[in-house]
Amino acid sequence: MSTPLPGFESFGTPAGGPTAGEPTAGEPTAAGSEQASGEQAGSRTTGTRREIAPGAVHVPGWLTLAQQQTLVVACRDWARGPVPIRHTKLPNGGVMSVQTVCLGWHWQPYAYTRTADDVNGARVTELPSWLVELGRKALVAAYRDQDPAAADTYPPHTCTPDTYTPDTALINFYDDQAKMGMHQDKDERSDAPVVSLSIGDRCVFRFGNTATRTRPYTDIELASGDLFVFGGPSRFAYHGVPKVRPGTGDPATGLAGGRLNITLRMTGLKG
Ligand SMILES: O=C(O)CCC(=O)C(=O)O
Ligand SMILES: [Fe+2]
Structure with a gap:
């Protein structure tokens, strides 16, 4: 066995927790009615959609605990390979935390390829259909559920929940020190929404504007089970994660420490 990457240790299996080979709670299916974690003080009401900017919607506590457990098991498995999880190297010589x-x-700054040429050349794991389905349900929860009668409650000119077909997922693991600077998700040749799922420790998620990586922006807390979708006028807004809050996750998810974030996207690429 290879030496774990720094920070990957806490991504290991907690005592008594599920492992990739064991029966799991089942594939994520529907939007959660079961509450995943405690509510935060203030604006946080589990399951209640909140529009942070036009087309950018936060749905706290959307994933059930069982769905989070299933995702943690699956992510742990995907992190092993055929392309192992790694700190992405940036063209400027930097390394992502x-x-x-x-x-x-496979995303490598700043392009998508089918093989991980900056890691080991292996072909990436397929995106399972249950994750595509989860992405569609996420769009329903973020956009359509609010007002089914109003066609423009989900961003126009992109796609509807029925036609949303993400073809890539970026799975990020944050240890206590990890952060992500303000950036746009713009390597996709599609303006379909990005669906973001968070598990484990809470973080500060900074959601800004499309013009500059600085203010105005809104800081929100993303907690375990939260859904965040950004599409329409917010699809190319700058965003980042300035801070993770260590020790705030519930080990019952199967994640002993750190934060997992999964973004589903449509690349608009063929082949
Ligand atoms: O971790 C997050 O919540 C955001 C991740 C992100 O922005 C990205 O992967 O591009
Ligand atoms: Fe991003």
Whole structure:
């Protein structure tokens, strides 16, 4: 066995927790009615959609605990390979503090490929259909559930929940020190929404504007089970994670420490 990457140790299996080979709570299916974790003080009401900017919607506590457990088991498995999770190297010589593994398409700054040429050349794991389905349900929860009668409650000119077909997932693992600077998700050739799922420790998620990586922006807390979708006018807004709050996750998710974030995207690429 290879030496774990720094920070990957706490991504290991907690005592008594599920492992990839054991029966799990089942594939994520529907949007959660079961509460995943305690509510935060203030604006946080589990399951209640909140529009942070036009087309950018936060749904706290959307994933059930069982769905989170299933995702943690699956992510741990994907992190092992065939392309192992790694700290992405940037063209400027920097190294990202988060560790990332991709499904469907491999992201390396600043392009998508089918093989992980900056890691070991292996072809990335397929994106499973149950994750595509979860992405569609996420769009329903973020956009359509609010007002089913109003067609423009989900971002126009992109796609509807029915036609949303993410073909890549970027899975980021944050240890206590990891953060992500303000950036746009713009390597996709599609303006379909990005679906973001968070598990484990809470973080400060900074959601800004499309023009600059600085203010105005809104800081929100993303907690375990939270859904965040950004599409429409917010699809290319700058965003980042300035801080993770260590020790705030519930080990019952199967994650002993750190934070997992999964983003589903449509690359718009063929082949
Ligand atoms: O971790 C997050 O919540 C955001 C991740 C992100 O922005 C990305 O992977 O591009
Ligand atoms: Fe991003």
